[in-house]
Amino acid sequence: MPISAAYRPDPVFMRLGAEFADPVTPADFPQTLLRFRNDRAAATVGLETLSDAEWLEHFARFRPLPDNQPEPLAMRYHGHQFRSYNPDLGDGRGFLFAQLREAGSGRLLDLATKGSGRTPWSRAGDGRLTLKGGVREILAATMLEALGVPTSRAFSLAETGEELQRGDEPSPTRSAVLTRLSHSHIRFGSFQRQAFLQRPDLITVLVDHAVETYFPHVAEAPDRPAALLEQVVAASARLLARWMAAGFVHGVLNTDNMVVTGESFDYGPWRFLPRNDPNFTAAYFDHSGLYSFGRQPETVFWNLQQLAACLALVTDQAGLIAALNRFSDLYRDALRAAMLARLGLKSRSPEADVALVQAAFTALAVGGTAEGEGLRWEPLFFDWFGGLASEHRALAGPRAGLYGLEPFLDFRRQLAGFEPDRPERLDDPVFTRPEPEEMLIDEVEALWAPIAEDDDWSPLYAKLARLEAVRVAYALGD
Incomplete structure (x- = not known):
């Protein structure tokens, strides 16, 4: 090969x-029909030269890659699901398929699956993934990457020729298997399982593995568990800030859906905000709003506390408490940086940055216009990318009337003195468009409809091409 x-x-x-x-x-x-392959991601791990037939052998039939794992591994973990502890979790319809080093950075990356069959942890599930679920994961990951959020990348999607019965979409429905490329699959719940089983020795094994694999710069720390928690707290605060700046609602922020490297993955009932609404939820079954947009900071911190409780079995609490106590400041600083990045601006000073961010959130909260429609989330960042350097473009666009209202006037006043970061980005053709690329639920359904009705994938592929153009234009990735 x-x-x-x-x-x-x-x-x-x-x-x-x-x-x-x-x-x-x-x-x-029964079949393996290639629907999506991410050659840009594949090039980062040396797999872009595979033919389509070879690709399907590895990422639909799961023939092992050379010198890699000889067999798939369903990972064991527990977790809190909507704050209720569940000891019956684990990879129920996926597995770790391979691990590779990223070209250039040398980071370890995982190739893992969703919908690849039953495992010892499937319980009553069939181990399968609906084709629509695979399409939704591609869209979520692609949009998040374009907006600078640390995320797994959809690597491959193959349709598999089975008819699945599901209660939350019309059935029978088509089946698929997804492969994702991600930095880590060591979940908070991986530690919780060992704590539940009263195996502090295995918690220590996991700590050593996580530190030596993902955070080797703290390998010599005298208190490795506390040093690990410090790194996880910082990575989680950064991820949370990027979610909030992107207007993203994960939907199922259980402890088994958070990993030590602070990367977003496993997209189920996700949503992007139509408008600024702290009570907006993604999952139809989240009746209490536990995982609503505005409660995501509280939830991430609560999940970090559960990880700290596991680590308390192998170290003193003082270092763990100190690590947790840094979360609020780290998140606040990360949110300020994330909002400035989304606006394409250089930092001025902590005070000026905070005032601008507050003005932006106030503007985003504008509830309506004469037509009864408030500002959507994404257009603010698109219209004002680069700050006042985009003022003429913003005031000539479809939202010019909104930008004359008082909250927006204050936002524009706060922009004074901020310089665009990498102003050459504003020359990109993306900024000649009147509207930004968004990912609201109506569009997701509209992209799925031609696939479901006519097997027409062209609207989806066109959307992905536009999102790639946005990723290049914004250049928000680290």
Whole structure:
């Protein structure tokens, strides 16, 4: 197989042993029809030269990659789901397939699946993924990456030729298997499982693995568990800030859906805000609004506390408490930086930055116009990217009337003195468009409809191409 010289296998997780994962056999699907392959992501791990046939052998039939894991591993973990502890979790319809080093950075990356068949942790599930679910994951990950959010990347989607019964979409529905490329799948719930089983020795094994694999710069710290928590707190605060600046609602912020490297993944009932609404929820079953947009900071901190409780079994609490106590300041600083990045501006001073961010949130909260329609979330960042350097463009656009209202006048006053960061970005053709690319639920359904009705994938592929143009134009990735 023509794998490039950039391919660097490094399957380190399997060395942890049988207490952390179970070898499993992938499902034998009736068909494997390639619907999506992410060649840009594949190039970062030396797999872009695979033919489509070879691609399907590895990412739909799951033939092992050379010198990588000899068999898939369903990872073991527990977790709090909507604050209720569940000891019956684990990879129920997915597995860790391979681990590789990223070209250039040398970061360890995972190739993992969703919809690849039953495992010991499937419980009553069939281990499958609906095709619509796979499409939704591609859209979420692509949009988030374009907006600078640390996220897994949809790597591959193959339709698998089965008819699935589901209660939350018309059935029977088409099936698929997804592969994602992500920095880590070591969940908070990975530690919770060992704490529940009263295995502090295995918590120590996980701590050592996480530090040496993902945070080697703190490997010599005298208190490794506290040092690990410090890194996880910082990464989680940064992820949260990027979510909030993107107007993203994850929907199921359970402890098994947060990883130590602070990366967003596993997109189920996600949503992007239509407008600024702290009570906006993504999951139809989130009746109490536990995981609403405005409660995401509280939830992330609560989840970090659960991780700290596990680490308290292997170290003194003082260092863990100190790490948790940094969360608020770290999140506040990260949110300020994330909002400035989304507006394409350089920092002026902490005070000026905070005043601008507050003015932006106030403007986003404007409830209506003469037509009864308030400002949508995404257009503010699109119209005013680069600050006052975009004033003429913003005031010539479809929202010019809104920008004459008092909250927007204050926002515009606060922009005075801010310089655009990398102003050459404003020359990108993306900024000649009257409207930004958004990802509201009506558009998601509109993209799915031609696939469901006519097997027409062209609107989806066109949307993905536009989002790639946005990613290049904004250049928000680190």
